[in-house]
Amino acid sequence: MAATAVSIKPRGIALLFGPRRLVFVLAVSVLFGTLNSLPDTAPPIHVTLGHAVVTGLTALLAFGLLEQYPKRPPTWSRRWILQLVGVVVGVLLGVIGAHSVSMVIDEHSAHADPQMSGLIVLIVEGLLFGPWIALGTMVRQRDMIARDQALAFELERSELERNALEARLRLLQAQVEPHFLFNTLANVQALVDAGSPQASQVLASLIAYLRAAVPRMHKLATTLGEELDLVRAYLELMRMRMPDRLKFEIRVDPAANALRCPPMTLLTLVENAVRHGVDPSEEGGRIDVDVR
Numbered sequence: 362m363a364a365t366a367v368s369i370k371p372r373g374i375a376l377l378f379g380p381r382r383l384v385f386v387l388a389v390s391v392l393f394g395t396l397n398s399l400p401d402t403a404p405p406i407h408v409t410l411g412h413a414v415v416t417g418l419t420a421l422l423a424f425g426l427l428e429q430y431p432k433r434p435p436t437w438s439r440r441w442i443l444q445l446v447g448v449v450v451g452v453l454l455g456v457i458g459a460h461s462v463s464m465v466i467d468e469h470s471a472h473a474d475p476q477m478s479g480l481i482v483l484i485v486e487g488l489l490f491g492p493w494i495a496l497g498t499m500v501r502q503r504d505m506i507a508r509d510q511a512l513a514f515e516l517e518r519s520e521l522e523r524n525a526l527e528a529r530l531r532l533l534q535a536q537v538e539p540h541f542l543f544n545t546l547a548n549v550q551a552l553v554d555a556g557s558p559q560a561s562q563v564l565a566s567l568i569a570y571l572r573a574a575v576p577r578m579h580k581l582a583t584t585l586g587e588e589l590d591l592v593r594a595y596l597e598l599m600r601m602r603m604p605d606r607l608k609f610e611i612r613v614d615p616a617a618n619a620l621r622c623p624p625m626t627l628l629t630l631v632e633n634a635v636r637h638g639v640d641p642s643e644e645g646g647r648i649d650v651d652v653r
Contacts, residue, residue, distance in 0.1 A: 390418075394410035394414065424495055563598065584621060586617075607646070617652045
């Protein structure tokens with residue numbers, strides 16, 4: 362059983378004021394607030410910065426709210442259009458709200474000409490740049506969502522492929538076990554019925570093989586050296602069944618013994634060679650296993 366990690370999209374406040382969004386809006390607001398304070402006739406920098414930050418946060422709030430609500434946009438409009446309209450309204454409300462706060466703090470200063478001209482400049486800037494910034498954010502979000510979906514599909518496909526490979530491996534393992542056991546036990550039965558002294562030797566070899574093989578059959582991975590031990594024991598048993606018809610030789614590069622491999626990989630090939638090649642043939646055959 363494989364566990365797949367699922368990313369959960371943030372909602373509510375976590376989405377409205379996500380760290381990246383908040384940092385980006387504050388950076389843009391500080392930039393415009395600083396630029397608006399440069400002219401000689403402009404209000405003090407703390408005023409322009411305050412107005413710009415309030416306007417940016419209000420536009421961000423409108424953008425985020427309309428991103429989540431209503432859950433289903435009306436049929437006569439798309440969500441991105443609602444968000445752009447929300448940004449425009451948010452800019453206007455932010456500028457008016459910031460100016461209202463200035464009036465509460467200092468009514469005379471708020472009605473001064475630099476304040477009013479700064480108010481108009483901020484409205485123009487917000488209406489000019491705000492919708493484009495919001496549109497760029499939505500395009501970037503769409504690309505990120507598409508990329509996340511592609512990664513999720515690729516992960517799911519990889520999981521399915523891995524599960525299919527494991528299922529095929531288990532099928533091969535299930536095929537090896539009954540063929541090998543039934544054939545060997547039938548051979549032992551024939552030897553016992555014939556009163557052959559070789560029956561005890563074959564049965565002892567089978568028991569020794571099973572003690573080594575059964576714990577490994579359902580492992581997800583083993584080493585090539587362990588796999589070769591099973592193949593060698595299997596071929597020895599098969600040679601006892603058909604001593605005149607089966608010959609084999611195993612040649613192994615010692616450096617290959619430590620390599621990892623799926624269990625029963627080599628044994629499945631050897632078992633199929635014996636079952637479909639050597640066993641049906643009257644003259645038998647030879648199996649060579651070369652590992653380099």
